[in-house]
Amino acid sequence: MAITDNGPHPNAFDIESATRQNENYRTVAWTGKFLQVTLMSIPVGESIGLESHPGTDQFLRVDAGRGRAVMGPAKDQLDFEQDVSDGWSVQVPAGTWHDVINTGTAPLRLYTIYAPSHHALGAVQPTSEDAEREEAAGIDEAPSWTVQPAEEEPDRHA
Numbered sequence: 001m002a003i004t005d006n007g008p009h010p011n012a013f014d015i016e017s018a019t020r021q022n023e024n025y026r027t028v029a030w031t032g033k034f035l036q037v038t039l040m041s042i043p044v045g046e047s048i049g050l051e052s053h054p055g056t057d058q059f060l061r062v063d064a065g066r067g068r069a070v071m072g073p074a075k076d077q078l079d080f081e082q083d084v085s086d087g088w089s090v091q092v093p094a095g096t097w098h099d100v101i102n103t104g105t106a107p108l109r110l111y112t113i114y115a116p117s118h119h120a121l122g123a124v125q126p127t128s129e130d131a132e133r134e135e136a137a138g139i140d141e142a143p144s145w146t147v148q149p150a151e152e153e154p155d156r157h158a
Helices: 015-021 128-136
Strands: 026-031 036-042 057-064 066-072 080-085 089-092 097-102 108-115
Touching: 015 036, 015 057, 015 108, 036 097, 066 089, 066 108, 089 097, 097 108
Parallel strands: none
Antiparallel strands: 026 036, 036 108, 057 089, 057 108, 066 080, 066 097
16 A cells, blocks of 8 residues: 655545555654654564653554553653553653564554654655664654644653
8 A cells, every 4th residue: 555645635544554564664654734643563573662752742553463562751760561462552641751562473563643743754764773864864854834842852762
């Protein structure tokens, strides 16, 4: 299924099929003025990466595979743990350190909704290394027409 991020215009697609078919670490499916939808595929034994978004609430939904969601107030204090699988959702409050680790035997397929938008319009990042490289280079930034917090701290990665 081909996904085209048409920016802040009306859009509809079969998110479950698209999520299950997505083989990229991250594919931005839709970017709005206030939120963004991305599809993710996490290889066996890997994770989304421990991180915290000070100005961004995040919603994740698992559509295939098995994983473990961990969250907490500090990167060394992840006092919330929950096994997740198809149909589970994870809600991450702004500023919370979080990670989702693939504990299964197949890719973990999920989608996430960021509010506000977090990534570049239509970004496709085949691997987590590609995502990290683009973020470090300043390529993976939300479009200027999105609404961002006034004084947002930068994202934090462990």
